[in-house]
Amino acid sequence: MIAAGFTALAAVALSVGTASATAVASPGLPAASAAHSRTATPIKHLVVIFGENVSFDHYFGTYPVAANTDGTAFTAARTTPIPNNYLSHPSLLTANPNLANPARLGASQAVTCDQDHNYVDEQKAFDGGLMDQFVQHTNVENCAGSSAAGPIVTTPGLVMDYYDGNTVTGLWNYAQHYAMSDNSYGTTFGPSTPGALNLVSGQTHGGIALNPSTGAYQASSYAIQSPDPVTHIGTVTADPDPFYDDCSNSDHNPAKNANSTVAMTGTNIGDLLNAKHVTWGWFQGGFTPSTPATATTLAKCGGTTHSNIAGVTSVDYSPHHSPFQYYASTSNPHHLPPSSMGMIGRTDQANHQYDLSSFSAALSADNLPSVSFLKAAEYQDGHAGYSDPIDEQHFLVSTINAIESSPEWSSTAIVLAYDDSDGWYDHVASVIRHGSADTNVNQATDPALATSDQPLCLDGPRASAGYEDRCGPGPRLPFLVISPYTRPNTISHTPIEQASITRFIENNWGTGRIGDQSFDARAGSLSSLFDFGHPQRRTLLLNPDGSVQQSGSSR
Template identity: 25%
Template sequence: MIFRPLSLVLLLLVAFLPIYFAATQPAQQTRTPIKHVIIILKENRSFDNLFGTYPYGHGDALKGNPIVKELSIPDGVLYMNVEVPNYPGLGFLFGYTKLAYAASPVQQDPGEGWIDYHGDWDYGRMDGFAAYSGPQSMVYIDYDQIPFYWDYAEEYVLCDNYFTAVMTESLPNFLALWSGTTVVSNDVGPPPYLPLNDTIFYQLSQNNVSWGVFGLYSSAQSPPPSEIGWLDDVQGFAGNPAMMSHVYNMSVFYQMLKNNTLPAYVFIDDYGIAHGVSDHPPDNITYSEMWTVNVINAVMQSPEWNSSAIFVTWDDEGGFYDHVPPPQINGLGLGLRTACLVISPYAKEDYIDHQVLSHYSLLKFVEWNWNLPYLNGYVANANLPLAAFNFNQKPRPPVILGPTPDIAGTLGVNRGYVYFENGSAYALTAVQASKQYPVPLQIPIDELPYAAPQNYSGDMGFTASYNYVTPSWVLPVQFYLLLSSLALLVAVLAFNGRGPSSLDLRSPLLVIAIALDLLGSALGIIYPAVPPAPLPPAQPTYSMLTGIGLFVLAVEIVILALPLIKRFSEKKPGELSR
């Protein structure tokens, strides 16, 4: 009897000691001087929309500027006369839409989603934007609207081969940035849910690496599940104190910076943070950029700056035109190209990183830096953004941009004013903003320890090849088959004096019309305009021409059957049994 209590104590020690040591083990050491990775995820912009004419601007407006003329040139559209057909393959009939400068910080919202983005892409031909995301997709902006983003590109690193993870809208790309995978192909659900154990949040917690998700919520910490956005699509996140305790108001972010208590991994999303203050059209992108500058300025003016790396990128390209076809790494992507800015005291100056990077690369950098295993093969096979850094250099002093008010966060926009958490209001026009680019370089170009400028050479650095491609001749052939079928149908209706109800089954014109329509519709089904999504929701993948062709085919079959139907209906009841 005396040994039973002792045995019980030993059993309890064996059970709980591993948990105790796991909870009290020191945080993982890093491979680099970077102790804080801050990801600011913006919304819905392509690379060409933001930086297509960097560094000169529309019409080469600043080409002669003494600072600008020395800057590196990325893979953009500076000297390209870009136009896309209003319908792929049929521009000679339906005309073309040219890429144009949007002389405003406010643009219309292009079409979004798996169908629209894959239609824009058109199997790498990059000519479907006007037809799928709409003519509003064919615009770009420059330093007049986003001077501070251009300043960061000038002072730090701009990645011009950075792609989204999945060729679709926000939710799948958020999930991929958090886990290296997705469970949906569009903004749907939940369900389905992304398993919590597959996320960077769970991995960091298990390895005692601090992390936080920041936004404008109704409480300083652990906000209601209804406010956490896409995090609600992670199974076991909402309502889980172990996870929700890492979700903070932006005011806590600024306080942590002052107290030198910022987590190792920081994720900030601008969409939904404030009404009218987002990069997502039709919000004013100049106001949204100003909010981002406030966040970055706060990091730069804090004790955390010398050990931080800030990545500013966009969740998806938003339907805006981009001319670079993405490489294929799996059945889901990569997605279309967006931009990524790398800002750090160890980031290079005026550096264009041309290597292929993606949302997976940011996830990999976090895991690599903290010596963690990669979540899956997509993350493991992604390129690391190490070329953007020089960890041997002395930490660079911050580049504080402005003018921006010294406040904690943005609440909304009304009548040209931006409203902030402390109750103040601030007005910023595009004209005022445009005077902020360029800014003087910290290091003269000829003193940089690497080749400069880093101009795009014309070599993308990869081959955009795909496992399956719908041939470019399919849509024109479909169109002519449909047109011929319609012409024959009109001829049948026009030249049969007794009207459609008496058309003979043997009418050769109608039979030929049906055959042509069948062939055209079959082509559209065999060669879909958009590849089918391997994840929910199920979506139609045939083109508009295929849809019209199937409708016309149904009409032709009905017309063909009308004489038989009429004869059958005219028979007397007694004749039907004979």
């Protein structure tokens, strides 16, 4: 039997979707096509591919120079600029201030341990901007598990290590032909869920910890930090699952996950796009339930799994990677499919939340929404521990090849961005623009056991509106734009962050701002990554190993 509290709140979310569908739908093709064509730039379709857990130096530390001793061969164009990395600071490879020097990981070392990327531990690794405490605070050399292909890679000081263009060949080739930023950051410190929330709202404040079955308030030092004593609203710094999702907490199995879930208040970019009748959707691997919901049972997702290249198996769908499921207004609790092909991107029972297969279907039918967010199934999302750069590359190449081969390519921008750094070393310290003075982040009852925001956050600008635990920007992350409207082989140094994507959507489709201290207001512009006056009019198709298959004129 579905718990009464969960059913009531899920019904609210579904009723919101039904009401909205009535408002914007019309017989035949639903309304929205005229409105979404009005944009401030030539970009009519934005596709955001949101990867997992990579620092900039972890993937681009020696770009554009690859060792070419293993993996897929890579040779850069002679005119390739050098970003802010180990090539521009060579002493970092031989006399690094950390306890270990960065070392190259070869293509046979693609599957590694997941590093420590907690909100405070990342601050500690930064050491006030000295960037010299990663081995002590975020390093994880040994982790449980071996695979059919052998043990997961372990090596001293693993957190310092990096891949080059012989393993992340596809990303390096995209950087060669399109635009990359070497000055992009997580909007705050912390793991996946804060990164995902910052992507869609520029905001990690506004959450309430709830019992996953009853919907009643349930205090949780893990789910919410600095809760208001009356409203219980606080900030998300960890990875609690979304309340409005049947598949949260390991398909509601308290033996596997007894944590509180979180419901977010406030506004997200989906709400703003809906208000403007702009088509959009979040598309995630494994979203189609392995067991559909019934009138008396919740949907289940745990039955859909895949294995990575090393034979490590994981469930495809991760609820805490699905940010719109935290909001009643944009959630699809029972993971219902779109009511028809023509409704993908518009408001119906799916409420803009889809399986990745719906993106492929919409693209094939020339029905691509104006704004699409893509999240790979876990085994292909790049998250160390259960995914890896090679499986991630397979997803990126197949997806981007399909987009570049479609009629929509001529008016499309693909953004490759990441949710967090996984704690992997990066030598660049962000400039803290929003401080936090929480001296008991872990809400310990014993003051001696309290974990505090670190000095770089304590000494940063005072938290706006008293919203603590949003210190940032955090670690430096990879960021690429793939579009006919980028200048080839260019690197932007303009400071940007995850919320810069939110800001671009707001500006391009004229939605207005999120409000309530969202970091969209301060986020840097993506304009330096585009060249709207000189479109390229060509495509770059890659092979599964990331090498160039075809580069030429587009239709």
